Amino acid sequence: MISSGEDSNVRKLSTINRRMFIISAAKVIVFGGIITRLFNLQINQNKKYLTLSDKNRLREWKLPPIRGEFIDYFGNVVAGNSEVYQLHVVPEQVENFKTLMVRLKDILNLSPKEFSRLVKKKNSQKPWETLVISENLTWEQFSKINFFLHDLEGAKPVLSVVRDYPYKDNYTHILGYVSEASVKDLNENENVKKNHVPGLRVGKSGLEKALENDLIGTNSIQRYEVNAYGKRINQIDHVEGIKGKKIRLTIDTEVQKYANELMAGKAGSVSVMDIYTGELIALHSSPTFDPNLFLHGIDSEEWKKIIKDPLKPLMNKSISGLYSPGSTIKPIVALSVLENDVISTKFKVYCTGKTEFYEQTYHCWKKKGHRSVNLREALKQSCDTYFYEAARLLGVDRLNETAKKFGLGEKVFDNMFIEEKKGVVPSTKWKKEVIGENWYLGETLINGIGQGYIQTTPLQLCLMTAQLANGGFKIFPKLVVEKNQKTYEEIKYAIDKNLEDFKRVKKDSFIEKGSEFFNKFSKSNYPLFRNPENIKFVLDAMYGSTNEVFGTSYKSRFDDPKYKYAGKTGTAQVKRITEEERELDLKTSQIPYEQRDHALFVAFGPYKKPRYALSVFIEHGGSGSATAAPIARKLFKLIVDRHEIREKIRTSNLMDI
Amino acid sequence: MLQRYSFSNESSFLQKLKSFDFVLLFCILIVGIISSFSMYSTDGGEFLYHTKSHIIRFSVFFMMMIFLSFINIRYWHATGYIFYFFILALLIWASFFGITASGSQRWVNLYIINLQPSELMKIAIIICFAKFFHRIQLKNVNNLKNILFPIVILVIPIVLVISQPDLGTSILIALSGLVVLWLSGVNVKYFVYSTLVLIIAAPFVISFLKPYQKRRILTFFDPEKDPLGAGYQIIQSKIAVGSGGVMGKGFLKGTQSYLEFLPEKHTDFIFTLYSEEFGFIGSILLLILYAIIILRIIVIGSSSRSFFGRLFCYGFAASLFIYISVNMCMVLGLLPIVGSPLPIMSYGGSSMLATMVGFALVMSTKIYSRQLII
Structure with a gap:
């Protein structure tokens, strides 16, 4: 060290110490900053970061x-x-x-x-x-x-x-x-x-x-802890989902199965309904296919077979198939003429097998004609000539009103099914709006026998029959048993009470207007008629059609009163029949399939105390009395046989509530 | 005044043992134990490779530190330049024949261990500068010659380390050197000027950076911009620390690290894991331990009779502080992510060795505090 070292060293020392002090001050500040940051992250924002951490680790x-x-x-x-x-x-x-x-x-x-x-x-x-x-x-x-x-x-x-x-x-x-x-x-x-x-x-x-x-239903949720690569490490919890609701159908599998059996090889539909509760006992569309095939991806062969089948198995014909109702509309025409006081039950027409109208010939199905028939006979024997005349007198608009009331031309299940079709019940207004032409009287005539513009689904016909059979009261068809739905007893009571009220009101005065008149009745199961006697008349004529000689479905009757039912056949043309064809009078089997008539049959029973209504529809099945009615007969026996078991279940369910 | 105690530079072994700084020793040991537990946690609660080698390293280097403490501070002073050039030689060796790992050539294979000379350079630069300024009088410090020499000494290793490339370590070496320059009395204006030059040069420097380094700096300013890319580390680290709360999630219960959301949890992000498991309280405890260590080093330095011991202790204390705060600020999202280990805590032999050598010198300063160095 040099001479002035002492002094110099002291100054050096103090410089070093001073500068160290400055650094130390900086250290305190920086450490303070770090602590503040830690405080901020771990205490102030702890919640936020905990959530983020959970979000990281839980999936x-x-x-x-x-x-x-x-x-x-x-x-x-x-x-x-x-x-x-x-x-x-x-x-x-x-x-x-x-x-x-x-x-x-x-x-x-x-x-x-x-x-x-x-x-x-x-x-x-x-x-x-x-x-x-x-x-x-x-x-x-x-x-x-x-x-x-x-x-x-x-x-x-x-x-x-x-x-x-x-x-x-x-x-x-x-x-x-x-x-x-x-x-x-x-x-x-x-x-x-x-x-x-x-x-x-x-x-x-x-x-x-x-x-x-x-x-x-709802999902079950499994919560797993996962690592940064998304690999599951362990299960944290499991939230059990709720299983979807169990739905109870109104359908009786036995009847449904039997309907399928009876319809095997045919295209068409079978509907069976409780005329009071509206419960569908069976609703079958034929041909059908096994939906299990679709569950795991159907193979193309099977799929081709289904899609190319001319009988159209994919279509639910009961609610999506639109067909001319043919003669099955006649009970409604008959009711409409009576309700509107167009003719009396005693009105007679002489049937020669055909009638001329504005230079057009309209044929009755029976070439030889029915001779002189009144309304009951006409309905029983399904005389076309009589109904041409009745329809002519009635007019299409009044027929439209009655038909709509009884459920034709309206969706049966509102908007429940996307595939359901409405159908057509024509009126002059309808034709103007939809087709843009005026109504011709000739069209009224063929409407009277269920041909022409009119198109209904088989289920609508079943509903129509059911609503006639229960005495003319509104019912609401259903496929699903709901908890709060009205029981048979409640509906029956409402209908009986409505009928009683009706008779009393009628006795009291005739002056009341329609709206006031209907307000007197409960909203559900309200009457669809003006006079219950008219309904009775139509039902009696239908009884005749099945159970009396010359009735169109006489062959398919039951003699045992337990099974006795009433019905109406229908044979709907799918094309205009030319004069030559009429001369030939071919058998069904001789006509190409696509040109054969549709066979229909509507029925209700047991006649003494009706409870069920059904409609059978067979596409290109020929005549209603020959093909549809026998199927209905077989089915009806099973329905009646199953009635007691069904009642047992129904009443025992009642007690549960 | 200083010469009054000049006799008693030779003392018995027992006296030497007695003059050991047990507070410092104890604190280092505690941090070492904490780091071993943290390492055990990074291994997922199992006694695996990282834990084993970390504990072995810590024990070996801790013992080595105690032995080295008995080497007279004089010899450290005497071999200061040699030590520096030896490390420099290793650095050059690493540049040419080094082992490349994760894109950076920074290890030399010494048969027994793989050494990272850049870590040792952090200590060597302090020793070298302390020796240099030990002799120079205050009035001569700002001579051009006396400024240029240390700058050359400093720039060579920095350039070498940057070219490895290892930005983090080179910054830490630079800061260690500058701290000693500052302590030695280099005029404040040089620091002001060079800071200005740095600010002006920064954009040019940045344009020379590797894309991943640029991205890191940009990410620091807005980590949420790219949460699954470059910002991932910062975001996950903040989540880990923040979710720790006051008491922490508990030992071995840090989900962020356990589920591997934390990057580099053994090395640079060890504090994140520790903080997640032990919370605010644990973090403060660790900070206090570090503060005591730094404080003790300063106290030891201030009681040294030689400028060499004093400069080294002050320089080492400041460097230690810089390493700690850079690492913590980085994992807490206060600084961009540059590779910088947390002394003692982080996994890594070279860093541990360098730190322990530093402590050994500090101990030696304490034991030989009355030693005069001519």
């Missing part, structure tokens, strides 16, 4: 909701859920997706089309979402998969639940079917959107679609 997996079941009136499951073996792959858990898929392709014998569909589907969904490789493994495939499982990393054979229709083709059209939800389904239905998981099946038609909100 929810929605499981498909379990769909509600359908049971028939007696509690048999008609649409349930069955367990199937499926093969699932979660792409993110697979190291090499391609290799796995190629292996699976070999093992499961996947077609190239199926293979590319799966690859496409995988690319459209999130990597942690399950990809269903196979919907329904056979036991053989399942055991094969399990055998190779050790080198199929990421493939998971699982037990899953899918829709199952144990009665196969018997409920096809009522229930509709389920299939994978489309974008349209998601946009249409808030509930479907909320509960949606990939592969969720939703109703596409029938009740499966109409009652979607009740059936769908």
